[in-house]
Amino acid sequence: MIQDSKPRTISLAITGASGAAYALRLLECLLNENIHVYLMVSPAAQIVLATETDLKVPSQPKEMQSFFIKHFNANSEQLEVFGKDQWMSPVASGSNAPDAMVVCPCTMGTLSAIACGASNNLIERAADVMIKEKRQLIIVPRETPFSPIHLENMLKLANIGVTIMPANPGFYHEPEEIGDLIDFMVARILDHLSIPHTLIGRWSE
């Protein structure tokens, strides 16, 4: 499903798969486009962020919120960060769900939990809400190789309208650095959200 018009509010869930840089770039682009972002970062994602980036991201939601607002020079009203048990947050209910949600990168654990409707933490619940409310949900899984269990979970979600966009950038735009590969993936996610960008050129332009 591709969003018809530019969404106003987006949930971004960062889980503990490799590829934290995709999530940070996506967050930056969403904030630059004045999207209101609800951010959730799993405990495992915090370990991956510390492993794969130089950032010292605080673990508490309020401190994390201030950190990212400062880091991306965003408007203080634009970003809200929620912890894994914050059941009173808007993302936990269909009555106040965001226009779209992206899980980037998505672990096989969170993929599996979403596919079976576990809702054991706020990320899983927020994704479950998007599915039940028939709103746009984009999942960016990262693992290699995929086992039959992973593939079955992806197929199950794709069959009910979830967009599965594996973190596997193309090389036809002649990337020169890692940032070009990250931008390839983020550009495709933004395309599906109908959010304008100039990250990479379009095919045959």
Ligand SMILES: Cc1cc2nc3c(=O)[nH]c(=O)nc-3n(C[C@H](O)[C@H](O)[C@H](O)COP(=O)(O)O)c2cc1C
């Ligand atoms: C540095 C690092 C990289 C990881 N990469 C992946 C990965 O690419 N895919 C994956 O499914 N799990 C990966 N894991 C394992 C998950 O983080 C682990 O299964 C965790 O329980 C997932 O929890 P979450 O889905 O709540 O984030 C990685 C863990 C670490 C520490």
